[in-house]
Amino acid sequence: xxxxxxxxxxxxxxxxxxxxxxxxxxxxxxxxxxxxxxxxxxxxxxxxxxxxxxxxxxxxxxxxxxxxxxxxxxxxxxxxxxxxxxxxxxxxxxxxxxxxxxxxxxxxxxxxxxxxxxxxxxxxxxxxxxxxxxxxxxxxxxxxxxxxxxxxxxxxxxxxxxxxxxxxxxxxxxxxxxxxxxxxxxxxxxxxxxxxxxxxxxxxxxxxxxxxxxxxxxxxxxxxxxxxxxxxxxxxxxxxxxxxxxxxxxxxxxxxxxxxxx
Amino acid sequence: xxxxxxxxxxxxxxxxxxxxxxxxxxxxxxxxxxxxxxxxxxxxxxxxxxxxxxxxxxxxxxxxxxxxxxxxxxxxxxxxxxxxxxxxxxxxxxxxxxxxxxxxxxxxxxxxxxxxxxxxxxxxxxxxxxxxxxxxxxxxxxxxxxxxxxxxxxxxxxxxxxxxxxxxxxxxxxxxxxxxxxxxxxxxxxxxxxxxxxxxxxxxxxxxxxxxxxxxxxxxxxxxxxxxxxxxxxxxxxxxxxxxxxxxxxxxxxxxxxxxxx
DNA sequence: CGATCTGTTGACTGTTATCAACTCCGGTGG
DNA sequence: CCACCGGAGTTGATAACAGTCAACAGATCG
Numbered sequence: 109x110x111x112x113x114x115x116x117x118x119x120x121x122x123x124x125x126x127x128x129x130x131x132x133x134x135x136x137x138x139x140x141x142x143x144x145x146x147x148x149x150x151x152x153x154x155x156x157x158x159x160x161x162x163x164x165x166x167x168x169x170x171x172x173x174x175x176x177x178x179x180x181x182x183x184x185x186x187x188x189x190x191x192x193x194x195x196x197x198x199x200x201x202x203x204x205x206x207x208x209x210x211x212x213x214x215x216x217x218x219x220x221x222x223x224x225x226x227x228x229x230x231x232x233x234x235x236x237x238x239x240x241x242x243x244x245x246x247x248x249x250x251x252x253x254x255x256x257x258x259x260x261x262x263x264x265x266x267x268x269x270x271x272x273x274x275x276x277x278x279x280x281x282x283x284x285x286x287x288x289x290x291x292x293x294x295x296x297x298x299x300x301x302x303x304x305x306x307x308x309x310x311x312x313x314x315x316x317x318x319x320x321x322x323x324x325x326x327x328x329x330x331x332x333x334x335x336x337x338x339x340x341x342x343x344x345x346x347x348x349x350x351x352x353x354x355x356x357x358x359x360x361x362x363x364x365x366x367x368x369x370x
Numbered sequence: 371x372x373x374x375x376x377x378x379x380x381x382x383x384x385x386x387x388x389x390x391x392x393x394x395x396x397x398x399x400x401x402x403x404x405x406x407x408x409x410x411x412x413x414x415x416x417x418x419x420x421x422x423x424x425x426x427x428x429x430x431x432x433x434x435x436x437x438x439x440x441x442x443x444x445x446x447x448x449x450x451x452x453x454x455x456x457x458x459x460x461x462x463x464x465x466x467x468x469x470x471x472x473x474x475x476x477x478x479x480x481x482x483x484x485x486x487x488x489x490x491x492x493x494x495x496x497x498x499x500x501x502x503x504x505x506x507x508x509x510x511x512x513x514x515x516x517x518x519x520x521x522x523x524x525x526x527x528x529x530x531x532x533x534x535x536x537x538x539x540x541x542x543x544x545x546x547x548x549x550x551x552x553x554x555x556x557x558x559x560x561x562x563x564x565x566x567x568x569x570x571x572x573x574x575x576x577x578x579x580x581x582x583x584x585x586x587x588x589x590x591x592x593x594x595x596x597x598x599x600x601x602x603x604x605x606x607x608x609x610x611x612x613x614x615x616x617x618x619x620x621x622x623x624x625x626x627x628x629x630x631x632x
Numbered sequence: 633c634g635a636t637c638t639g640t641t642g643a644c645t646g647t648t649a650t651c652a653a654c655t656c657c658g659g660t661g662g
Numbered sequence: 663c664c665a666c667c668g669g670a671g672t673t674g675a676t677a678a679c680a681g682t683c684a685a686c687a688g689a690t691c692g
Binding site: 172174176177183184195198234238242243245247248249250255256342343345 | 460
């Protein structure tokens with residue numbers, strides 16, 4: 109892990125949502141941090157705990173997981189480049205557990221650094237505020253999913269969102285990405301039972317929309333998956349348009365299947 | 371509507387979540403605004419529209435309503451004193467419709483005013499940031515509801531949240547408040563069908579937890595309602611503890627009912 | 633006084649949870 | 663090398679919950 113790695117992750121992420129000058133990027137190079145490694149299911153921050161630093165995710169996935177509900181609802185998932193606990197700058201107490209999905213590497217960055225660069229550069233202050241607003245927009249979007257769509261659509265939508273957010277930071281270029289999630293994690297995120305999650309995955313496989321084997325997911329029919337999920341990426345505030353799906357889609361978007369199976 | 375009314379609403383709300391000095395409050399007195407009146411179901415802001423002002427809610431209720439889902443999922447509800455579209459300061463495009471529930475009165479405040487006072491007072495900038503963070507925390511909480519609780523619990527939780535937020539700004543002192551919501555609105559917020567919402571309300575009435583008649587709701591058993599909803603108000607960041615429920619609760623929290631009805 | 637919106641009820645259907653059993657896999661220790 | 667173990671994935675049967683459809687009642691308003 110080179111010294112510049114953490115800087116690059118944050119700079120790329122901020123640049124993907126806001127226009128930053130050379131001077132702004134220079135400020136980021138001075139970022140102090142320490143590296144932390146975590147195993148699957150480990151908590152980086154417990155509900156009720158207070159933080160004086162933020163976690164910049166470098167490798168793997170993190171999620172916020174509610175502790176009050178019996179099923180442990182997951183409210184959001186983060187990919188490398190994200191700062192899941194940015195809101196602790198404003199309100200230091202965590203309302204849920206920040207948990208590792210799979211093994212993760214993070215850079216711990218002191219709150220003071222963010223306060224400093226925000227006061228030195230309005231553009232950076234705006235970009236940080238925008239991160240929080242995008243987080244809220246994702247929550248709203250996810251809320252619409254849980255409230256108004258069936259479980260197949262929810263799961264498909266989650267895969268769409270993760271794929272696109274990974275691609276936005278240069279990962280998952282070929283619609284393939286590591287997936288250390290358990291089916292129970294997926295169920296907790298989508299508000300369904302683990303058993304049902306399993307059956308949904310099988311449906312997605314049967315429809316040839318994606319494969320999930322040996323801790324890796326490959327989206328094999330992106331147009332079909334986005335159509336099924338009614339996925340509209342506007343809420344992610346991505347600045348670049350997305351490259352087309354490589355394979356000519358084999359009559360995608362038709363949802364009709366063999367109708368009966370005795 | 372006196373001139374100072376809009377100022378008071380905003381000042382009280384900010385003071386309820388953050389410590390503000392006399393100087394800070396003085397800044398707020400200079401707030402420029404125009405008054406707007408809206409009828410039930412009218413949109414203040416349409417999805418995709420851009421705003422150069424924020425809406426300070428003075429009377430009635432507002433909600434964000436998603437337009438993409440068939441049922442029109444409501445993602446959050448606002449009470450007087452709230453500024454539902456504060457995030458348009460950071461990202462001017464709305465992702466959903468801002469809709470009036472019942473008749474409402476709002477004060478339109480230019481974005482520039484918020485930018486100005488935030489740059490003049492760090493305390494105010496912090497309070498405004500905190501409003502956004504609390505909004506996100508409410509979204510997370512509501513997400514846990516939709517994802518992990520059954521419809522009775524969801525509806526009960528919504529009434530708990532509205533009651534407490536009204537009380538926090540001095541309304542609903544006696545656990546009674548105007549309710550211009552239709553049962554379809556309630557259903558759209560809780561992610562259930564209107565027919566089912568109707569049956570849930572009847573259950574709540576039968577359990578003597580609340581009454582809802584002639585566009586007004588009275589919570590008749592606050593301990594029972596909060597227990598049923600597993601309601602924990604911490605996420606609202608209220609600074610004062612809450613006064614006790616007036617009536618000695620008549621054996622609340624027992625959920626057993628007449629078991630069969632032939 | 634009809635038109636429309638809201639609330640109410642019953643019958644039926646469909647989705648999803650729950651429970652239980654079993655398989656598969658990767659480790660770990662005898 | 664094999665037996666064992668725990669976690670994860672898979673399957674089938676059943677039950678609970680919530681959606682849909684259809685009809686009607688009540689209010690409100692021009």
